[in-house]
Amino acid sequence: MITFVAHCPVKPGCEDAFEAAMAEMAANVRAHEPGAVFYEFSRSVDDPSTYLVIEAYADEEAFKAHWRTDYIRPSIAKTSPLMNGAPHVRQYVSPGVAPAAPPIRD
Numbered sequence: 001m002i003t004f005v006a007h008c009p010v011k012p013g014c015e016d017a018f019e020a021a022m023a024e025m026a027a028n029v030r031a032h033e034p035g036a037v038f039y040e041f042s043r044s045v046d047d048p049s050t051y052l053v054i055e056a057y058a059d060e061e062a063f064k065a066h067w068r069t070d071y072i073r074p075s076i077a078k079t080s081p082l083m084n085g086a087p088h089v090r091q092y093v094s095p096g097v098a099p100a101a102p103p104i105r106d
Contacts, residue, residue: 001037001094002063006053006087008041014082015043018051021078028071029055035062049084060100067103 010018022041029039038056057063066072093099 001056001058002060002097002100003038003054003056003092004089005092006055006089008051008053008079008087009084010049010051010082011084012049015048018079018082019043021075021082022051022053025071025075028069028075029066032069032071033062033066035059035065037062053087057100060098063100064103 008018019041026039026041029036033039035058036055037058038054041051041053044050044052055066057066091099
């Protein structure tokens with residue numbers, strides 16, 4: 001399994017819009033991506049302007065399929081202006097699984 005954990009800083013006052021965009025994205029992932037084992041987001045209790053996004057994929061092909069969906073780029077376009085800087089993303093893999101290559105963004 002390949003898991004990504006992202007800490008996303010959100011601009012003050014943009015939390016509701018960020019949550020709406022992320023809820024839409026999570027619903028799309030659950031409905032259309034059988035290789036996505038887990039896709040959720042949560043708001044920090046200690047810092048309400050920081051969100052945690054966790055994505056887990058069965059394998060690299062499932063991760064690549066995620067980036068080929070027709071809803072990923074519109075979702076990024078919605079959430080990027082709401083963020084207060086770039087997300088801090090870490091990748092984790094199950095033992096024996098190679099890390100996924102970064103997606104190609106055009």
